[in-house]
Amino acid sequence: MADKNHLYLVDGSAYIFRAYHRLPPLTDPEGTPVGAVYGYTTMLWKLAEDLDKADGPTHLAVVLDKSSHSFRNEIYDQYKANRPDPPEDLVPQFPLIRHATRAFSLPCIEEPDVEADDMIASYAREAQSKGWDVTIVSSDKDLMQLVGERDGARIDMLDTMKNARIYIEEVEEKFGVPPEKVGDVLALMGDSVDNIPGIFGVGPKTASKLIAEHGDLTAALDSAEDMKKSKLKERLIEHRADAELSRVLVTLKEDCGLPVDIDDMKLDGVPPGPLAQFLEKHGFTSLLRRLDAGSGSPDRPNNLNPAKAENAGAEASPQGSRQPLPEMPAVDRSSYECVQTIDRLKAWVSRAEASMLVAVDTETSALDSMAADLVGISLALGPNDACYIPLAHGGTDMFAEKPDQIALEDALAALRPLLASDAVTKIFHNGKYDLNVLARYDVEVTPIDDTMVISFDLDAGRGLDGIGGGHGMDELVDRHLGHTCLTFKEVCGTGKKAISFGEVPLDRATEYAAEDADVTWRLYQHLKHRLPLEGGTAIYERVDRPLVPVVARMEQRGIKVDRANLAGLSKEFATETGRLEKEIHALAGREFTVGSPKQLGDVLFDTLGYKGGKKGKSGQYSTDQSILERLSGEGAEIADKVLEWRQLTKLKSTYTDALQEAINAKTGRVHTSYSLVGAQTGRLSSTDPNLQNIPIRTAIGRQIRDAFVAEEGNVLLAADYSQIELRLAAHMADVGPLKEAFANGEDIHARTATEMFGEVTRDTRAQAKTINFAILYGISRWGLAGRLGVEADEAQAMIDTYFKRFPGIQRYIQETLETVRERGYSETLFGRKTWFPRIGSKNQAERQGSERAAINAPIQGTSADIIKRAMIRMEAALADAGLPKVQMLLQVHDELVFELPESDIDAASKVIENVMANAARPAVILDVPLGIEIGTGKSWGSAH
DNA sequence: CGGATCACG
DNA sequence: GACGTACGTGATCCGA
Structure with a gap:
């Protein structure tokens, strides 16, 4: 999966001491000192804002010291004994730290007789053992022992005051030894604040030198015997016991009981109510304004995310700024590089790996992502820092001279590690398309971000009458960047004279393709910045972003349809409509185009003189179903015939004919394309072909559903949310x-x-x-x-x-x-x-x-959110249950369709029902159960 | 290319 | 005083 869980553990107690000393002594309207609380609040704000960033939190908890007593006091009564009382104007801020944490709706871990450091260590290891990354928000040197990587899961630290990350390198730089030996160094040097003795007279320099030289504490202490006579030798021998005690004291307890499950630390959006109340109570007006505005100026990036924390009135709409972002130069197409050698490609790949963020766009020979061939790939690393890699350019004539370009397989081999690298976010505009194309070349792409989807999550419904409402790239570039891109038509022409992209000369192709990647990179900066400010982070990060690869896989799988069955139906329908047409003409007394509502209206209400003809604003009679049914009830036989004719022509043209044509030549299956941004409410929509409106309500229509079938040995399973x-x-x-x-x-x-x-x-x-x-x-x-x-x-x-x-x-x-x-x-x-x-x-x-x-x-949107959450969780749930052959194929708003081996029916049904029924949790606990109805059969029709 | 119609949830 | 009456989609056909 694209997104790895990343747990942030905030060392709250340590933070406020530092904040207290660094910040001015503010007081709130009631006179309570709140300087440290303010610092703490802004820190949480920034962390919440990072929710959408590449290395940001998916889960977060604050850990506080409940009491100063711990197991260390049992083994050493002087532990922390000489620590002075906290300053008196800091004391009243301790409870407020809890209030602040609660205001952000974050879990707060406090256990009696357990130090925060040990609790952090235990949680960090727990998360790591589950393969999560962990960031400890602290600068405490004791915690640096935990930094490092284990089984592909990383623990690092974040010093929010210095805005610095602490990785292994930083720990080594500070202590001269790797993290796992920091405890040995600490044991030698001691700690006056915690009153850990160490070896008197040994400081950080000597300690790290000894450990680096001898490997660990015991070896360092043993080495004293062989040393030349010196003060150091004496002290090592004399205070050996102190050092050994210190070693125990500085060792973090990594197996504390965990009062809160880490899964429950999921950041699922910050409800605005309690936060606003808290900010108001303590007079944090600047933060409150940002929360209320739900938007900020683009040059103030340090704003808060809370998903549901926006109150942006329509007038505060931040979209539509045509100002180029200040730091971005105008688009300069002449700056783009056409990459034609493997060395140049490797140079781009390594720069992309270093930058951690790359916009990618694929150029193809057609619009259908399941059929189109790859023609080239463009990359962008920044404004005007973009390239195009042609891969299949040249005339359709196989003897035509082809331009220099890297061999397709060589180029893909060079790109695969980058596109699959967890460390590099790949930005696309409508990435599902590119994922589908690249998947057919065995190129995995993860993690991805998608500017089209971000735009939808920010601005769904915002357009007026088709103006500015879409999320297409050219439209967004115009709206947000004030720039006009080269259009596909300008490059490839239109109509009969249109050429495929592979026939476009390389200089022109580079301008077009690299520009797309360039503007995608720029749009990303703009849109991603807005997400936390306008409360879009939660829905994007938790629902729509993770959904993209899931839906891509569904499209790639497609569904089998029985061509012969459809052809048979088409033939039946054709015979029948031919017969009906003759009868209709006979009843009308003349021939006319039955499929023309205009002509039909004239026939019914003028020629035949039926009453109750209503003309709409187009000046033509309405002849829709309700009208024809009324006429039928009044005894008009022709109305019945037309109704029947309409039903059959509809079924034939839209379904039985069209579906046969939609069968993919290579896969033999039908691959719909889902739009994640098509429906304003958040529903998916389905096109080419639309598989969300396959008939079911009439017996004759249901025959079409029976043409959707499982492969030999498999069945289809349909699972519906009931009501x-x-x-x-x-x-x-x-x-x-x-x-x-x-x-x-x-x-x-x-x-x-x-x-x-x-x-x-x-x-x-x-x-x-x-x-x-x-x-x-x-x-x-x-x-x-x-x-x-x-x-x-x-x-x-x-x-x-x-x-x-x-x-x-x-x-x-x-x-x-x-x-x-x-x-x-x-x-x-x-x-x-x-x-x-x-x-x-x-x-x-x-x-x-x-x-x-x-x-x-x-209501419709919440339903859409719920089934999307179920879809996101479904694949992993099935895999965990040992059901890798169960494949999710279709979504029809409240229904999921799967294909699976017959032998998996019982086990799969349980998993599917469970995932669907619990899909709202834990973000939302509903007062009603979600009922699921499941059916199976060889065809979709029989699975209902 | 817009309107009318009708397939679905 | 007239408006125009159920939400959300997409495909097909006709006719300007």
Whole structure:
């Protein structure tokens, strides 16, 4: 997986002593001294801000000393005996440190009779044993014993005051020995602050020299016998016992009991409420302003992340600045290098490895990432510091002279270590595409960042009428960098004269391709900077960023469809529609294009004279399903025929014909493409082909689902969240009766019918179901009336009853609209924002449309967040359960489809249900259970 | 290329 | 006083 867990352990007690001495003696409005607390608060702020950085925390806890007593006092009664009392204006700040920690909603570890250092050591080792990286936020020299690498997991330290990282090299520089021997050095030199004796007269220099020379403490002490007569020799012999005692005292206890599970230290966003309260209480106004603004000026990078801590009003929108970022020079395409030799490529790779951050873009021969061939790769390490590596340029004519370029396999061999290096973040714009292309060349790419996804997490819904709402690269570059990129059309042309990228001359190709990498690098700086300031970090880092490789793999797997089955259906549908068309023409009395709503409207309402033709704003009669059904009810045979004709042509053109064409020639499977930024609410969308709208509601349509099949020996498994949006509505709106019904596993629509009408009949249940859905979508009396076929008055009465029985719903709607009007966006339980720039429109229709969408977005979006979390965890969960052959193939909003060996059904079902049912945890604990329904079969149709 | 229609959750 | 009435998508067809 791209992201490694990284635990930050903050040595809180040590920090405040240092902060106290370094910061001015501030007091809060009540006169309480808070200088050290302020320093501590800003430190946590900065750490939280680092959540999105390459080496930043994924998990974090603060460790404090609860008491000064520990096992060391038992073996040495003078331990820390001469430590002076803390200054009196520091004493009242100790409890405030806990308050500050709580305000950030961070776990705080304090155990009686255990020193913070030992607790940190124990947690560090625990995390390391699980393969996590660890950063100890401290500069305490005792803790330097822990620095180093073990089984691929690293422990380092961070001195936040000096803003310096401490790695093995730094420890060696300080002590002259590697970390594991620091204890020996400390034992010799002693520590006056902790009153550790050491050897009197031996300081750091002598101690490190002795240990470096002899290897360890015992050997150093033994060596005294052979020394020339000296003061040092005498002291080593005389105080040997002191040194040995000191060795025990400086040894960290690495097996303390761990009161909090490290998994529970996950940084999952900082709720703004308690933090704002804390900042306010102690008069930390500058921090409070940043929190309230939810945005900062670009030259003030030290702002806070909290995921849900933004209050940015629509007017405070920081997007749309066309100012180039100050430190970035204008794009200069002439600065780019075309890399044509392996030596030059190696030079770029080693520079990229050193910079830890590289923007990457692939150029290909087509748009379909599962079919396109790789034509070249561009890299960028900074503004105007970019190159293009052509790999398959040259005319389509195989005899045409090809430009000099590195052999594909040589280039990939040079790039693979860089692209797979944990230490280097690869930035893409829509990285899923590049991942898919490169995967077909056996190139693994991890970890990645994605500017398209970051843009979506910051600005979903922010565009107006298609202006500035997208997340395409050219659009973002224009919007954020004030620059216009070369377009693909300019380079490759359009229409019939269009050439493929491989035919573009290298100088031109370099300008285009390297520019894409260059601007991706620049966009990244801009967008990634905004994430913590605008509360986008949690949803990006915890949901959408880790999802990218998961979805890429799903696309790569594809799903098998039975071509012969589809071809058979196409033929049936063709025969039938031909027959229907003749009948329709006969009934109409003339031939016309049945597929033309305009001509059909004229036939129905003018030629045949049916009543009730309604013209829309386009001036043409509406002939949609509801109209045709009405006519059918009035006895119009032609309406029935048209309905049937429409159904069959729809199924044929959109499904049975199109799906056959979508079968990939190489894999023999159908590979959809999911968009992570397509739906404003955070849902995925599916294109080319859309596999999220395969028919299921009618028997004839379901035949198409039966054409989606498993390979021989395998089955398909479909796992659905049952009624997830209603469950979330019950939780979010705190609707007692609905929560109770879900807890009891009741039929929710029946329960609604009972509450509303006092009895459950087929009729009242159906009405209740309609009303339940209406609620999710933002209800209006006319809309409901139309659906139920009743008068608006009656619909209003039902709405009133609903609100009366379920008062939480009305409150939810009110509160949601108020916050959206105030802040400009709605939010899911996981902190995903959707913007509603039209919520205050003077145009009533437009405004009401926004209101309905705003009521729905938190529910639909939370559901999307939950299934995404399940997807992210699914692969590891299946692997851990020894089920590597179970493959997740499709997502359909509340459903996941897997392909698996028949023999794995039982075991896989358990894992899948467990992951899906618990996907909200631990970030969100729902008041309702998440019900999962699982089915299996040889085809998708039979798995339901 | 926009509108109308209809497939899905 | 008129507006135009359920949320979120994508594919296909027609016709300007």
